[in-house]
Amino acid sequence: MAQYxxxxxxxxxxxxxMVSAITFFIMHQIPGGPFTREKKLHPTxxxxxxxKYNLDDPLYKQYTDYLIDLFxxxxxxxxxxxxxxxxxxxxxxLPFGDNAALRWINFGPSFNSRTLSVNDIIEQHxxxxxxxxLGALLVSMGIxxxxxxxxxxxxxxVYDYFSMSTAILGVSVPVIVLGPVLKYVVxxxxxxxxxxxxxxxxxxxxxxxxxGFAQSALLARLTRASLLQVLNEDYIRxxxxxxxxxxxxxxxxxxxxAMIPIATVLGPLFAALITGTFVTETVFGxxxxxxxxxxxxxxxxxxxxxxxxxxFAFFIVLSNFVVDLTYAWLDxxxxxx
Amino acid sequence: xxxxxxxxxxxxxxISSVLMTTAGSTKAQEPKVLYTALLPGDVKIDPSxxxxxxxxxxxxxxxxGLTGLHDETVAIEPGVATEWTxxxxxxxxxxxxxxxxxxxxxxxxxxxxxxxxDEAGAPLTLKAQDFVYGITRTLNPNTxxxxxxxxxxxxxxxxxxxxxxxxELGVKALDDYTLEITSPxxxxxxPMLYGLWMARPQLQSxxxxxxxxxxxxxxxxxxxxxxxxxxxxxxxxxxxxxxxxAETMYIPQAKIDEINFIYxxxxxxxxxxxxxxxxxxxxxxxxDLDRMRAERSxxxxxxxxxxxxxYGFNVLKDGVSNVHLRRALSMAVDRDVIVQILNAGQVPAGxxxxxxxxxxxxxxxxxxxxxxxxxxxxxxxxxAYLADEGITADQxxxxxxxxxxxxxxxxxxxxxxxxxxxxxxLEVQIxxxxxxxxxxxMRFDAPQIWRLGWCFDYPDTHNFxxxxxxxxxxxxxxxxxxENPEFQALLDEAKTMTDxxxxxxxxxxxxxxxxxxxxxxxxxxxxxxIDLTQPYxxxxxxxxGNERFEKWDLSE
Numbered sequence: 039m040a041q042y043x044x045x046x047x048x049x050x051x052x053x054x055x056m057v058s059a060i061t062f063f064i065m066h067q068i069p070g071g072p073f074t075r076e077k078k079l080h081p082t083x084x085x086x087x088x089x090k091y092n093l094d095d096p097l098y099k100q101y102t103d104y105l106i107d108l109f110x111x112x113x114x115x116x117x118x119x120x121x122x123x124x125x126x127x128x129x130x131x132l133p134f135g136d137n138a139a140l141r142w143i144n145f146g147p148s149f150n151s152r153t154l155s156v157n158d159i160i161e162q163h164x165x166x167x168x169x170x171x172l173g174a175l176l177v178s179m180g181i182x183x184x185x186x187x188x189x190x191x192x193x194x195x196v197y198d199y200f201s202m203s204t205a206i207l208g209v210s211v212p213v214i215v216l217g218p219v220l221k222y223v224v225x226x227x228x229x230x231x232x233x234x235x236x237x238x239x240x241x242x243x244x245x246x247x248x249x250g251f252a253q254s255a256l257l258a259r260l261t262r263a264s265l266l267q268v269l270n271e272d273y274i275r276x277x278x279x280x281x282x283x284x285x286x287x288x289x290x291x292x293x294x295x296a297m298i299p300i301a302t303v304l305g306p307l308f309a310a311l312i313t314g315t316f317v318t319e320t321v322f323g324x325x326x327x328x329x330x331x332x333x334x335x336x337x338x339x340x341x342x343x344x345x346x347x348x349x350f351a352f353f354i355v356l357s358n359f360v361v362d363l364t365y366a367w368l369d370x371x372x373x374x375x
Numbered sequence: 376x377x378x379x380x381x382x383x384x385x386x387x388x389x390i391s392s393v394l395m396t397t398a399g400s401t402k403a404q405e406p407k408v409l410y411t412a413l414l415p416g417d418v419k420i421d422p423s424x425x426x427x428x429x430x431x432x433x434x435x436x437x438x439x440g441l442t443g444l445h446d447e448t449v450a451i452e453p454g455v456a457t458e459w460t461x462x463x464x465x466x467x468x469x470x471x472x473x474x475x476x477x478x479x480x481x482x483x484x485x486x487x488x489x490x491x492x493d494e495a496g497a498p499l500t501l502k503a504q505d506f507v508y509g510i511t512r513t514l515n516p517n518t519x520x521x522x523x524x525x526x527x528x529x530x531x532x533x534x535x536x537x538x539x540x541x542x543e544l545g546v547k548a549l550d551d552y553t554l555e556i557t558s559p560x561x562x563x564x565x566p567m568l569y570g571l572w573m574a575r576p577q578l579q580s581x582x583x584x585x586x587x588x589x590x591x592x593x594x595x596x597x598x599x600x601x602x603x604x605x606x607x608x609x610x611x612x613x614x615x616x617x618x619x620x621a622e623t624m625y626i627p628q629a630k631i632d633e634i635n636f637i638y639x640x641x642x643x644x645x646x647x648x649x650x651x652x653x654x655x656x657x658x659x660x661x662x663d664l665d666r667m668r669a670e671r672s673x674x675x676x677x678x679x680x681x682x683x684x685x686y687g688f689n690v691l692k693d694g695v696s697n698v699h700l701r702r703a704l705s706m707a708v709d710r711d712v713i714v715q716i717l718n719a720g721q722v723p724a725g726x727x728x729x730x731x732x733x734x735x736x737x738x739x740x741x742x743x744x745x746x747x748x749x750x751x752x753x754x755x756x757x758x759a760y761l762a763d764e765g766i767t768a769d770q771x772x773x774x775x776x777x778x779x780x781x782x783x784x785x786x787x788x789x790x791x792x793x794x795x796x797x798x799x800x801l802e803v804q805i806x807x808x809x810x811x812x813x814x815x816x817m818r819f820d821a822p823q824i825w826r827l828g829w830c831f832d833y834p835d836t837h838n839f840x841x842x843x844x845x846x847x848x849x850x851x852x853x854x855x856x857x858e859n860p861e862f863q864a865l866l867d868e869a870k871t872m873t874d875x876x877x878x879x880x881x882x883x884x885x886x887x888x889x890x891x892x893x894x895x896x897x898x899x900x901x902x903x904x905i906d907l908t909q910p911y912x913x914x915x916x917x918x919x920g921n922e923r924f925e926k927w928d929l930s931e
Contacts, residue, residue: 068809068811068812069811069812069815069816070809070810070811070812070814070815071811074810074811074814074815075426075521075814076814076827076828077521077852078818078850078851078852079521079524080523080524080527080537080850081850082516082537082538082539083516083519083520083521083523083524083537085516086516086517086519086539087519090517090519121586121587122587122588150417151417151419151608152419152421152424152519152587152590153587153588153590153591153608154608158608159608159609162607162608162609162610163609218642218646221643221646221650222646225646225650226646226649226650229650229651232650232652233643233646233647233650233652234637234639234643234646234647234652235637235647235652236610320640320643321640321642321643322643323637323638323639323640323643323647325607325609325610325638329415329609333415333416336809336810336811337811338811
C-alpha cells in the first residue's frame, strides 16, 4: 500500500510537470501578451513591464525559473519583502534567528493586477469555489443517486419514467438557462433569496442547486444503469434466495457494488466542481476561482493560467487516486499490490 | 402540548417585535449606503497605474486633480488648485493649491476615517511637493504607468524621463502651495490635461513604505471627498465619506456615507437591480433594453457616450489600396440601419471625432465635413474603382473584414457585409480573432478592413485625431499604414493653438481628409451610456464617463 501510494505520488509529479510544460509553451505561442492594449503602451513602458516580470528572458529560461520558484523550497533570511513576486504558499519559520524561513510553492505574480500574486488569488477564491462545489456535489448526489435507484428498482414503471424525465431535464437545461430563470422567479418575483453574491447560506442555495441539478442527471442515469446490471448478478440472486429482506439486498449488497462507476465519475466531478465553475459563478456573481480559468487566458496572464491549470491537474490526479482507493472498499475483489 | 405551542408562538412574537423596534430605532442613525455594481475586471486605484473608466471614476473622488471637469457641462473647473496662471508664451503653468486639505486613511479598528499625522503629530496636508512626487513617479519608466505617455509630451523632459534618461522634469514646488509645471510646447487643453489622474499627487512616504501594495485598503491614503474603506480584489470595493474634505464651490462634502461596488456581469447586474439589491447600474443587456423601456422608463436614462465605433482600412492591402473602393465601402454602410439594430440610442457617425469634445468640428458649421451613407454615390465610386484598376466586378480581390470575437461585433459585421453585398455586389469575408490576437495582427499585418473603437481620455479633439492618426507604425494606434503630410500638418498646427474655434476649423479639414478624401476609416456610430437608477437616488449624469458621487444623495 505504501509502495502504491509512493508510486502514485511520483506519477502526480510527472503529470504536473507535463501539464506545466504543455500549458506554458502553448500559451506563449499564442500572439499577444499580458500588456497588449487597445490603446498601445509606450514602447519604453512596455519594455520595462516585460523586464519587471522577466518576460524578456528566453522562453526556456522563463520556464525553468518558473519551475524552480514553484517546486524547489527556498531558505530565506532577513526581512521578507511584501513583493508580489516573493509570495510563497508554504512558509515555515526555522529556528536559526534572523527571520530564517523555509519557503515553498511560489506561483508568481498576476500580471493583470499589480498587487496580487497567484497565491493570493488561489487563497482568496478557491475556498469560495470549494464551498459552492461541495454544496453542488451534495445536491447532485442527493438528487441523482435516489432518483437512479428508484428508477432501477421500479424499472419501466411510472416512477422510472418520472425519474428519467427529471434526469433528462437536468441534462438539457444548462446552468446558463436554469440560473437566470431561477433567479428571476425566486429572487425578483418571489423575493425569497438574494439574487447574487456570496457570504451567507441564503446566497448559496440557488447556485448550489442550479449547479448540482445539472450534475445530478448524470449521476441518476449512471446509478440506474449500474444498479440494473448489478441486480442481475448471481450473488444478488443468492442473497434473495437465502431470504434477506429486499431493502438489505439493495442497500448493502447491490448498492455498494453499483457505486463503482459512480465513484469513477465523482472523482473528476469533484475536482471540476471545487476548482470553480465559470458559468455558475458568472450567473450568480460568485467571486470564485472559475472566472480566472477563462479571463487569465484572454488577458494572457501567464502565471495565473499556469497556476489555475496546475491546481486543476493536481485535484484531478488526487481525486482519481482517492477513487482508486475506494474501489478496494466497494469491491473486495480489487487489490493494490 | 397545545399550551406549549401557544407559549412558543407568543415568545416568537415578542422576540420579533423587539427585533423590529430595535431595527426601527437604529434606522435613523444608519449610514446612507449606495449599492452599485461594476463589470468584472478589478480596479487599479493607484493614480500612476489606473487605466480603465471604473478606476478613474474612483480616483476622481479619492484624489481630486489640480483641475476637474464639470460632470454635466464638461467645462473645466478648479479642483484642489484654487487658481492657475499661464505665462505669455503658454509654456509655464503656475497652480495655487488649496490649503488645509488633509491626507486621510480609513482606520478599520476605529471604524472611521482618520487624518494621517506627520512625525510631530500634526495632520499631514496636501503640498505641492506631493504633486512633484506623483508626476515624477508616473513618468518614471520603472513604475510601468500605462498612461504616462499621455502626460509625457506636456512636461519638459517627460519623454526623456520615460525613455530612462536621468533628467530634471519640468515640474517643481515653488513653495508648499505653489506648483509650477513647464511644458515644452503650448496647447489649449493643458489645464485639462494637468488635472488628469496620472498627474495627481501621491504621498511619497506611503508609496515607498509599501511598494505596489500601498493601494491595499490597510495602507491606502487619499484626500478627496471619499476614502477607501475596503477592497476585496475582484469581489467588492467600498468607499466611505471623508469628513475632513473641506467643501469647495465645485466639490461639496459627500452626502452619501458609503458607496459599495460589487463585480457582476451585465445580466446579473440587471437581476440584482430588479430585485432591489442595487440602487444604480450603468449597463443594461441589449436583450432587456426594450423591456426596461416599457417597465422602468422613469428610471432609464440614455445619454451620450465617450467612444466612436469604426472600421479601418490597411491601405497597403489589395483592393483597399484604392481610395475609390474605400469610399464606396464607407458610403455603402447604412448607418441609420446600424443604429436601429443596436437599438440603444446610438448616433450615426459621419466622421471620427465625438462632436461633444472641445474643439470638435460640427456638421452644422462644416456641411462637407463628413462621409455619409449614400448607395448611389457608393456605386459610382465602385465603378470609378473598377475603371481605375481596369478590372471587372468579378475580378475584385477577396476582401476580408476582421473583428475581435464578440456577439455584438459579429451582428454588426454581418449586417454591414449584407449592405456591401446589396449595394456593391461585393462578397466580403469576415474573420474573427480573440482580442489580444486581433490587436497583435493589426500591429504587424492588419487585414484589409478591421474593427476598433476609440474612447477619450480627456474630452479634447486632440485626444482623438492626433493620438490615433498622427503617427503610423506598430507602436502607434494607427493601423492603416496611411500617412498624409497635409493631414499631419493640420494636426500639428491645431495642437499648439489655444483658440478652440480656430482649432475646430483645422480639425474639420483634417477630418474631411481622414474620412472622405483619403477615406482610410469608416466611422460607424457614437456610443451611448445607459443608466438605470432607483427613484430615491438623487443624482447627476456625468457626460465625462466619470460620475461625481459627492454630488449624489439618497432621499428617504
